[in-house]
Amino acid sequence: MQSVKNKTNRSPEASAFYTAGLILLGIVVVSFIVSLFWTPYEPDATNAASKLLAPCLEHPFGTDNLGRDVLSRVMSASKYTIFISAAGVAIALILGTVAGIPAGYFGGITDRGIMLLGNSIMCFPGILLALVAVAVFGPSVTNVIWALGLVFAPTFARVCRVGTMEIKELDYITHARVMGVKPVRIMTFHIFPNLVGQLLPATVIGLANMTLFESGMSYLGLGVQPPDASFGKMLSEAQAYVRVAPWLVIFPALMLIFYILGLYFISEGLRVNLSKGGK
């Protein structure tokens, strides 16, 4: 954790990861910010006169089967990718911390119970549990966020639990306990702040993994609903035109990969820094 803040400790390897990651992530984030104010065309505006146009000057990324501008749609789709992953990770972080720290702190039956629930949630392969949740409550952006938050919570709970188990053995926690500080206060003010360094890489990876899941659900039609654009949905619509209009696949896929890869690179940089400096 210390090394993340202390810039002099950065290894060249970590810097390379940070640079690559920030560039890739930057492309997606900038296109998202710009899309808030301006897109070349209306993302949902159909145009019968310009169906399936290959990339050209007017439409740099081409147009789809309904004549919608792919660049505009890609730009507006980035908003869902960023929003859903951020909101989902926030929920997972809160749930995971609230469950994981007490599990690590109290141990015993509390720990066993919480971990049993967490492990059971992790036993549903891939997006299965999120799919079920969305199937039950109906496909909508809010439900996808809640479902993904729930599915990812155990990952964060594990990080918190292991971290707490290490920290609670330290002298200052014993001191606090001897002085009669309440467990809730110890966990909130003395343990949690020291977990931030370990939660940071987990959060970045969580964002990437959540995007993988979200786009998969949108691809299956159980995520962002049309006519709103999302990368997964765009790819599923493009599927019928893979051969005739490859640009419909390439550009959304590229943006999706940029976002995920950018996050992976940043988390890799964090990991390299943590393993070389810090501890």
Added chain:
Amino acid sequence: MKSKTGYFIEKLIELILTLLVVSLLVFAAFSIIPGDAARVMLGPNASEAQVELLRAQLGLDKPLIVRYGSWLLGIITFNPGTSYAFNMSVAELIGQRLPVTVGMSVIAMLMVIIISYPLAVVSARKPGRLGDQICSVIGHVLFAIPPYAASLLLILLAGSLFSLVTVGNYVSPKDDFFGYVGCLLLPSFAIALPKIAMSFKFLRSSIIEQRASDYVRTSKSHGLSDLKILIRHVLPNSNVSSITIISIILSDILGGSLIVEQVFNLPGLGRLLLMAIERRDFPLLSGIVFYLAFITVILYFLSDIAASLADPRIRLK
């Protein structure tokens, strides 16, 4: 240190408890499903009496705990009831779709092992060299591609290269085994790609770690060749950690196949799952979801046991 049987029993209890919680999660999820299944099946024109009769036939009028009990009993005896939508036994429906999902998972797993193992061994020989770095970067990129997007890109690539990949033609293994394997190759590869990257990364760092340890240095000073040290000492030791990784990868592959089969239009469990969701087919949906989780729980259990046999120190924890 716990004895072998003690550890086994502890893991077995954990397995049973996990399965119980899993079954509760599945059942709870479908009990709060909005919409009355009987009403959905009969349509809006059915009379209240007809709906009540069907509800009674389906056992929907019984209290929740009784329904959970009978559902659980059915599911653990591999007799999870009859599908509302297909009017067929759920076990039979799942059985029909299993060859696709299982075949894809097995082929993808084989690809992961065959490709990632040699790459990791070669890469770890000279860490930091150009070849190693290229492999690592490609690994990161592959890791970031969602399997279904990889499928589309592969179709694009394979289509323009040989135009021999026919999408959507499933061949049953009973008719033509090689045709069956052939039609599953490309989808399996799409699922395998990110997992190859994952397995490569873990194996590589585990081999590098092992090679830096004292016993390797000692073996070297005893005059053992690099290859002998690798095969006799380094690989077996890194295998212990790969057991756990492999079980995680297998479960991921299983989950990934659900989406990828949609791209290739294959009649697997994923398609069945989507149909069950669409038609609010509770017995079918809960059956698929439970058994997929069941397979994963068993996988993790087996990998725990295998890892503890390979490395008894694990039982210390």
